[in-house]
Amino acid sequence: MKRLYTFFMAAALCLSSNAATPINVVNGISQELAVSRAAIVGNITYDLTFNIPASKTEAVKGNATITFIYKGGKTDLQLDFQGAPSQFDGLCVVNGKQIAVAWQDEHILIPRKSLRRGKNIISMSFISGDKSLNRNADYLYTLFVPEHARSVFPCFDQPDLKALFRTRLNVPEGWETITSVSTERIPTYLFSFVAGKFSKQTQERNGRTFTALYRETDAKKVAQLDTVFDIADHSIRWFEDYTGIKYPFSSYGFVVLPGYQFGGMEHPGAIQFTDHEIFLGEHPTPEKLQTRVELIAHETAHCWFGDDVTMRWFNDVWTKEVFANFLASKIAKQLFPDVNHDLNFLRMYQTRALSTDRTQGTHPIQQQLDNLNSAGLLYGNIIYQKSPVMMRKLEEQMGASRFRQGLQEYLNTYSYSNATWDELINILDRYAPEAHLKEFSEAWVKQKGMPTVTTQWNDGKLIITQSDPFKRGLTWQQSFLVDAIYK
16 A cells, blocks of 8 residues: 555646646747647737738837636746837736736746736737738738748747737828737738728628728729629538538728739638739730639638638648638539539649659648748648649548538538547448548548559459558548440
């Protein structure tokens, strides 16, 4: 009994020591930090004020009040803020008391003794860094994906700490503004604001108000906004029907930006589009028209896949992209019935995916990510091109009807929350247990590479086989449609 007692005492001391071990303070947002904060912080509201000067050489200054529920912890609470020492004076008001706080490796350290279980309020002033403000002579727009919100204001910059954003923009006279939604919880990477000399147009479609900001001055191109609003409205109604869930957010607005670095970004209520794919030339090709439809449908799809249900960690960032691409292509197929969409899918997705996946430098669709400051390295042909191929084959394995039913349950289960790919697979697996989707996911999503497929004609039969080039014994479940040409 004495030895047994000593053993349990040692085990208890070990557990106590581990629980008290502080989370390392490092640049970026480590997965270790994200997991620990998600366990003790929730119900977050950001009240943000940004003072935006007319000249882009003058700093953007702001104030933040962060309200949250705190469950208690063993160490100081890390708040993310990236910048130079001149951007933060080291003072915070925590629960009504002004205190001096440490700032270390892109984090403001809020003393544990200043916090209490339950509701807490932190306030501070700051100077925003220009890194993600995208400032121009008479306008600016923010782009925070994957973890750049912390360069502009103090926050919990991880996708599974969703929050309400209440934003005030003090701007020069004559400037227009738009911000992400303020009535639904979103992660920091989906928060955005735009301010500047923009034209503004508002239109109604089927009882819903659409708002657009733009800088285009060509009247013929501006007239295309009628079509853009039509496409957005059609996309919303298509997704409402497909998912069985009403549009999840209180507003639908977008900004058309000249020289935008991407095709679009899905900030709910303040979507950003590049101008050259929205405002087309006088005689656009059918391909250009379809590309515009797919871009608008893609960003609208994110309102359900990514904005409403968000990945828990950025190793699953591909999930929102695959659904946006895969489902936008369904809308394009409906609106352009005379196009050979199977050929387009092969050209746009499979050939590009193969260009990476057949090389020694390929990688799994789902990758390991230890720190969000490396999340930008995840993007590429595997995320954007291979994952739609995988999703198409997954739908084939299940059947379109059961696939759709599973997605509907997934969206209802995790609405305004976060989920992992494995949680989605668990749901889909119940709808089609014979499809063995966990094995499917292991080969297609969690492992790198593609099978080597060979054919052989033997005794009047066509034999198709596949093998694993990396000799892991994997089988990629898939169906083939074979055309046989013979003399």
